[in-house]
Amino acid sequence: MYAFDIKRPRSVEEAVAALADGEAQALGGGQTLIPTLRQRLADPGTLVSLSGIAELKYVRMEGDVLRIGGGTTHAQVAREAAAHYPALASLAGRIGDPAVRNRGTIGGSLANNDPSACYPAGALGSNATVVTGAREIAADDFFQGLFETALDEGEIVTEVRFPVPEAARYEKFIQPASRFALVAVFVARFAGGVRVAVTGASESGVFRWAEAEAALAADFTPEVVRGLTVQAEGMIGDLHGSAEYRAHLVGVITRRAVEGALA
């Protein structure tokens, strides 16, 4: 780890000010960033810890939208979203292990956009809106490839707004050693259509499977996905699985997610 300074702002305003320095980097729960620092893959100069900002930690329903503060841990979402959006709570409750869930935050996970992370699938599959101090970004615009998002330098995820679907399910096929998603799929059915978001599989990060969405919009049953295939090209092929295997799993896991959503 390279030496760095740390700042602990108490409000979003203070955090934004602290991040105005170009060398500074926001620190959420640190579940990705701290290991990255330890590997000396990042040298931020200053870390601005968001963990002391009480106003970023909440889960609440407003109308038919579930609002989650950017600094809310996965454990808190798993507990408090269960009554409002069970599929999302279930996703949060299956991230990593208890230590990760009690530290890691939704804002941190989305801002990092790891290609194997769970939350990007939940946000994209739910058609969530990512709110920052400056603007609101639709999930479809937010995720821009491997570890890339629409966020500008110093921009903080303050809130994520989830429309609550009629039915949804997050289904995850884990790599047994790391327990990261080898392929995972979030399926959500809304009055106006179906969204299918896939994580873990693609070389360009989380993506929507348009073909499955169209088929499921017409008939929300696992069977309609059966004939559909995803191209192996562009899928991740690594020590844990070939691109062909991942492409195959996308179909299987999507069907499982639809079955789960119907259960």
Add this chain to the structure above:
Amino acid sequence: MSVGRPIPHDAAVLHVTGTARYVDDIPAPHDTLHLCFGLSDTACGEIVAMDLAAVRSAPGVVAVLAAEDLPNSADTSPSAHDEPLLATGRVHHMGQPLFLAIANSHLAARKAVRRASVEIREEPAILSIDDALAADSRFEEGPRFYRKGDANRAIAAAPHRLEGRIEIGGQEHFYLEGQAALALPQEGGDMVVHTSSQHPTEIQHKVADALGLPMAAVRVEVRRMGGGFGGKESQANALAVACAVAARVTGRPCRMRYDRDDDMVITGKRHDFRIDYRAGYDDDGRIRGIEFRQFARCGWSQDLSLPVADRAMLHADNAYLLDDVTIESHRLKTNTQSATAFRGFGGPQGMVGIERVMDEIAHALGCDPVKVRRANYYADAAPGDAAPAPAPLDDGRDAPADTHADLTSRGTTETRGQPAPPPSGAQTTPYHMAVEDFVLGEMTERLVESADYRGRREQVRAWNAGNEILKRGLALTPVKFGISFTLTHLNQAGALVHVYQDGSVHLNHGGTEMGQGLFRKVSQVAAHRFGVPLERIRITATDTGKVPNTSATAASSGSDLNGMAVKAACDTIRDRIARLIAERHQARAADVRFGGDRVHVGGESYGWEEAVRLAYENRVSLSATGFYKTPKLEWDRIAGRGRPFFYFAQGVAATEVVIDTLTGENRILRTDILHDCGASLNPAVDMGQIEGGFVQGAGWLTTEELVWTDKGRLATHAPSTYKIPACSDRPRVSNVSLWDGRNREDTIYRSKAVGEPPLMLAISVLMALSDACAACGPHYPALDAPATPERVLAAVRRAREGAR
């Protein structure tokens, strides 16, 4: 009576309370230094330049050593002296130690090595079996052959034929305690080394060689290891030698432990194998003739690869009588970690080969695999048949003269004279050893009943007929594992027993404790010989200063060899006490009995403490050594003829699995095991070995996948990428029973070795997965190991569509 009781492990309380002391827990003097290797980032090439100035100037660094800085050329090989402690001119695998940083703290040493500037001119690396075959890169001059009958002719004449190939992955040992050593320099240049090693005498030899000292100037102590599994037979040498050399150079105590990632990248693993087979068989599935070609990926140095590959050949028959058979073995040299000993020592790979053939024959004939296996079994020995006593051993054999030769290592390749032929008419193995103690016929019958194999075969069939997605599989596989070091002279052991004036007993022997319960078993033997409670027996650390010239605690031989040596030592002291007591009562020494913490003669008895006090006062020596050598062994490893094994340990397992045919995910649902420990010394310890061995074997054949990049970098170098079984991966239903039998050979209380054999019970998992895959279609699935979900899915496809 302490023998035969299910008494807990002697250190169980220490283990669970965290007070068991391992090498890295030993309090060291305040000026102790810490070591770390700088590693090669290239698999094959020439070291063009190595600038270590920045390492030397790093905070906390006291000294930095490269190969040319060593006082003697330090070698860490257990066999061919082809493993320099630090690379000399060339690198042979990614992760090979290049230099050694010696610093004030573990962290300082680790940080310092990163500062090195090393330039290596990279050359094309030989990584795979195919690479090695193309380059003819191998150990020994060519393949080894064992032959019996005429396989080629028998195959040609058989009614049916098949041929195929199985690829079998390697395995990381994943001992919970990583490699560690501590060297304490003594006056006059002597050295004391604490090491986490299964082979203290080898450490002593290698350290003495590296320091230019006689072995008598080096003392090595091992209290316990946190798991060994073969990974600490030769792989512990580098740390101990590094510590000793650094202690010599600096004059200060030195300690070293590998970080887990370094441990996985530096140390050798189980050999991965490719086995090609060609078999001819009849309508009953009986093999008429068979040929195996075994290809072992040995890594960069010879290490223990020759005896490992030998043992793979020696288990190519497993439980099956093969009349016309050829086994061909290629030991391939590659630019990867030096593959080494691992529980089973090649035996498991050889056994998987023939079990695959049994599975494929049953599939081809459409008959039950148990029937095919039974048709090929050796015949059971007659019940109650005790083996004849051994002929006296000829001790006049010449010993090898090379003083550098590592005589106590399994890597030594000395051969002995002409073994006697087996008795005529005997059923023999492919290496011409008579099989006289086979019991798997009866054991299999028993397990078929107790596990309700036939009923469950029907249930599995019914389930599979009614379920499209989840398919079940069931398999029953036997294990017949040869017990003894195949290097005959290693089958010896020593013990040292002291009885103190207060009646307490200090017990020492050449075996090491790695969690397997050896010390417990041996202490039971000692308590039994003296007729005293276990509490009187003090178990002490293995120490080359107490018992010299020990063999590695390996080849499952620990209890067999050391139990007998301890028995001999105890009996010497016991007989002395008996003579004294007998004299006082005008009785015969043979009539003096030891039991119930008392010494009995005629109608009278003495308390143990009183008897000991009397012996001391009458100037009777209460200290003795014991020695044992296994009888009946004669083996010519080049010819593949003789009797390499004293006896066979046997077992049989029936495992049921379920697979998801959409993803290849799989689970073990139930396992039934019947295992032969002879007359068990300690059923609790033996059950632990059986359960642990099975789970470790299941890990090897299912989730544990080693992956190297195309540059030769081990990509799976931590638990985040390499999956060993956890508690939740064990079979939910597990019925383990011990076969109620006695060893027909005269072993310690007629028990049988149990360390390695149970690992191979897990072959039933691989075959059950194959059975489940075969339920998906008409073709043979040809499932390779490890059977990861992706491989299972591919096998399901092959079952449906045939091989592509």
